[in-house]
Amino acid sequence: xxxxxxxxxxxxxxxxxxxxxxxxxxxxxxxxxxxxxxxxxxxxxxxxxxxxxxxxxxxxxxxxxxxxxxxxxxxxxxxxxxxxxxxxxxxxxxxxxxxxxxxxxxxxxxxx
Amino acid sequence: xxxxxxxxxxxxxxxxxxxxxxxxxxxxxxxxxxxxxxxxxxxxxxxxxxxxxxxxxxxxxxxxxxxxxxxxxxxxxxxxxxxxxxxxxxxxxxxxxxxxxxxxxxxxxxxx
Numbered sequence: 521x522x523x524x525x526x527x528x529x530x531x532x533x534x535x536x537x538x539x540x541x542x543x544x545x546x547x548x549x550x551x552x553x554x555x556x557x558x559x560x561x562x563x564x565x566x567x568x569x570x571x572x573x574x575x576x577x578x579x580x581x582x583x584x585x586x587x588x589x590x591x592x593x594x595x596x597x598x599x600x601x602x603x604x605x606x607x608x609x610x611x612x613x614x615x616x617x618x619x620x621x622x623x624x625x626x627x628x629x630x631x632x
Numbered sequence: 633x634x635x636x637x638x639x640x641x642x643x644x645x646x647x648x649x650x651x652x653x654x655x656x657x658x659x660x661x662x663x664x665x666x667x668x669x670x671x672x673x674x675x676x677x678x679x680x681x682x683x684x685x686x687x688x689x690x691x692x693x694x695x696x697x698x699x700x701x702x703x704x705x706x707x708x709x710x711x712x713x714x715x716x717x718x719x720x721x722x723x724x725x726x727x728x729x730x731x732x733x734x735x736x737x738x739x740x741x742x743x744x
Contacts, residue, residue, distance in 0.1 A: 552731055563638075563722055564675075564735040571731055608672060618663060618726065619690070620733050624674045 522547045522615040524594075526623035533601045534631050541596040541626045543611030552614035553594045555585055558625075559607045567609075570594060581605070601630045635659050638723050638736040645713055645743055653708045653739045655723030664706040665724040665733065668692060675722065681706055682728075713743040 524545045533539045545551055552571055556564040568579025575587045585596045596609060611623040636657040645651055657664070666679040667690075677690030681700040695717070696710050706725075710717055720740050726733040 554732070556735075561738075561740070563737040564724075566732055566734065569731055610675070614731065618728075619665070619677055619680060620724075622675045625672070627672070 522551075522613050522621050524553075524611045524613045524621065524623040526609075526611055526626045528626050529624075530627045530629060532629045532631065535603050536600050539598050539601040539605070539628065539630070541609050541611075541628060543594045543596065543623060545592050545594060545611075545613050547613055551594075553585075553587065554612040554614070554620065555579065555583070555594075555596050556610045556612060557581075557607050558610065564610065567596070601628075603630050603632055606630045636723060636725055636734055636736040638721075638739045640739060641737060642740045643742070645741075647714055647743055649713050649743075651710050651713055651741070653721055653723075653741070655706045655708070655736060656704050657706075657723075657725045657734075657736075658704060659725065659727070659734075660703065661725035661727045661734075662703065663726045663728060663733075664700065665726075666690070666696075666698060666706070666708050667722040667724065667735075668694065669720045669722060669738075671720065679708065713741075715743045718742050 554569045555567040570587045578584045612620045615621045639654045662683045664681045667675040669675045676692035678694040679698040681687045720738050722738045723736045724733045
């Protein structure tokens with residue numbers, strides 16, 4: 521069965537420092553992987569996706585993610601965090617019949 | 633930004649009332665989904681549709697029902713609301729052959 525795991529409930533980082541939000545996946549076949557962000561009382565906003573091609577994927581708001589097949593990981597990264605990046609981040613994998621299967625979410629807190 | 637709209641955004645109703653959460657998209661997407669999310673928690677798929685007159689139950693059992701009479705419209709109905717139905721409901725859509733699922737802003741339901 522397809523699944524993703526987000527091992528950290530919360531990540532704390534100082535503004536200006538690089539950030540990483542971790543995600544590992546388990547799929548049969550080629551994975552379609554996604555990152556979404558959710559701000560308080562809002563829906564999910566699409567950040568980026570990996571389908572095929574370059575392992576480093578660039579997305580919205582300066583975020584990028586690195587697909588690593590050998591480690592079955594798809595970590596979200598940003599070189600310099602902003603306070604406004606504080607939100608809930610979800611990793612997801614496209615499951616059978618095109619449904620998204622989400623991780624449990626990681627709360628990112630960026631401190632001034 | 634995706635053109636997918638949910639109404640109402642916030643609703644407080646009494647136990648036993650019938651409610652319908654509306655979801656519309658103007659992108660012509662054939663696939664639509666309903667996810668349920670408790671505050672700050674992971675998302676669970678409760679219903680999906682691959683086109684007009686097609687509806688399927690998702691991974692999480694739900695007492696709600698859905699209909700898909702028009703491509704752009706995918707309402708969710710609770711015949712008799714209970715406090716256990718208190719949650720956020722997120723509507724989403726995608727196009728066949730596309731990879732990204734787009735979300736609406738969500739509907740917060742509180743049953744008292």
